[in-house]
Amino acid sequence: MTQTLRIATWNINSLRLRMPLLSRLAETLNPDVICLQETKVPDELFPADGPVALGYQHAAYRGMKGYNGVAILSRIPLARLDIAPDWCGKGDCRHVAVTLDVPSGPVEVHDFYVPAGGDVPDPVANDKYAHKLQFVAEATNWFAARPALARTVLVGDLNIAPLEHDVWSHKQLLDVVSHTPPETEGLTAWQATRFVDAMRHFVPDDEKLYTWWSYRNKDWRASNRGRRLDHIWVSPDLKPALRGMTVLQDARDWPQGSDHVPVCVEIAV
């Protein structure tokens, strides 16, 4: 009695502005669960009707005014899982977790929005970079301290491109926030606590793979200066259950699109 569970993740860069694009994502990939980042909407203004009209009757979200914000929209009943700390003590709405009520048994889902980290890759000169490194370190320690995970999926905009071919030029980006050694080593250590990289399960490490292209490129497709900032990780028991993965690159050309594109994984659970 297994089913194919489709879980998508997308930094939507304002949920209220891009509700029509959420509908397009639902039509195109037909995900059972959609994890969003940068919803930029306080909880009391969360536009719940939109997702419900698209068939996502269950939701868990944590938002604030102007910045950040995460949401998990689901066709499958869920229960909110409030076991994580307030990362870095900032109360800034960067993580929400749920347990999905899948018929074969519960599936745990974590949706993260890791701090972008500003421009200067120096934790002394740049508080945002220091916050980013601290956030990753806290998350690493927290997952490492948990018992071994089962049927768990971690997704989100982690704002770090860990591998050489997760960026358009490894050499040119070594000093650019998102690909500096302290970040890539930190993210690798976090992943190694409990997870398998589900995107790289399908695409070899030596092939370019991106999920984000800057708004500042005139022709993103021609220059193709992308980075893989968005990720899907699964607990090792789900690795044999991975059935497919899609990076919806075409979404970068959707009218008034986000600078990130959706990523979706299919898991037989």
Next chain:
DNA sequence: ATGGTTGAGCGTCAA
């Protein structure tokens, strides 16, 4: 070294 674009919301700040 700089600039390039976008969103929130009305100042600029964050990305």
